[in-house]
Amino acid sequence: YILDLNPQKSFIRWAVEQGHTVFVISWVNPDERHGTKSWEAYIREGLQYGLDTVEKAIGERDVNAIGYCVGGTLLAAALALMAQEGDDRIKSATFFTTQVDFTYAGDLKVFVDEEQVAAVEKSMSEKGYLDGTKMATAFNMLRSGDLIWPYVVNNYMRGKDPLPFDLLYWNADSTRMAAANHSFYLRNCYLENNLSQGTMELAGRTVSLGDITIPVYNLASKEDHIAPALSVFLGSKYFGGTVEYV
Template structure:
């Protein structure tokens, strides 16, 4: 296996198993088959106990705790990291903070449909202005969290033609039961948002765009993405309405090191969860991001199929040192079988 373990930081807006949905679609299973020792953060579904947990807490008790756990389990300090959507935004901010603090355990970062600059932040911006954020904060502060059903409804409203009306017509009007579909099950498996965490995200990212501007404050420090000098693989999805490909592209210029920008076909989920065996979609590679987005697309090379093997080659090019396969849980107490208990908490 690869000497460097892989730490995945998924979004807490949904549950992590989108990357392990079934044996055929599982990015995690595929990564294990390529020789990665995979660790994934399963965020707790927050309740009133977690209302004051800040972004710093998510970094300390999530990402850095994950790095500590990896070292205990494998003996390795050097790690490759992946962040998906808001999990990627947290990872980027954490890397900027950790660079200032001298924590250099993450040696490469991969971002799946992640925004660090929110100038062109997609359809969710229709729900984010001062008045709406203040209303959300008022509702959250009463209980310490935002109900998961409210987040799920907001996302579904953005694609109501796909996610609401077909089910109204078929189920309510025609009396037909919906067909079982793993992706829709995951989509409906919503999570609550902790008050302090969600408020920080909405204000610092969507409203004030502080991360890319070098103005975000974490742990008493003002952090800058220019301090993130490790190699970055920045994956966008062509039809993404949550983290638009243009937004991800423009965000690339704020990092301080080498950034490889790759654009996958399809959208926010299917563009990421695209196993090579399915032989679906395309992906595009090209020059360094930093110029005009339309020009980058015009000059980019189109590749059929999944971007996963391209990413694997990128990771191996950074460090392909191999060690004997590890036995998961050998040095750690096992709390239970995957997927764990947190994902089984229903809203």
């Protein structure tokens, strides 16, 4: 719901006002039942099921898709797979702060090496998911000067109540990650960089971003330390069609 925080900060409201019919995938917060849901399952049961639902609801087959952050990485992988399978329902793709190449993936890489990924996988195997608080803590530690210490000083030491801030509320509203899905993401993207190198395997196929020939709009944020602007920019060259980078 980052795209619909309130009426004054709603991308969805703006898109509707421009005359678009908008559908949004709301991802389930996984529990032990979803531990084996893989990257491919999220494509089949999430993105492609969403396309089926749009067509069933309004009879429209052609879609302009938007992916945000890791959802954008999933969308890019899905588009590469769909290109090989002849599924052309998505006519353009917009990526918000999305990495497809992880060579310069930013500060989060400090938490990603073989030893740490193996430890995360072991922890996830016990419940079938990564607890959302662990992910949130990792993000906050990367910007402790902004997201931790000001609240220690103002709230704990000075006894002040925090001011209401919708973006920080969203930032603190953490979600879990299904074990199989998160393991695939960490290994194939952060550790091995398979998506940009054309070596990611999905549904028995080796997929390539070069097969994505639809128009792409690629938006980066100057202050983003999770998906740095340089990383997003360098990823643009791997698509097979026209890319507008902002």
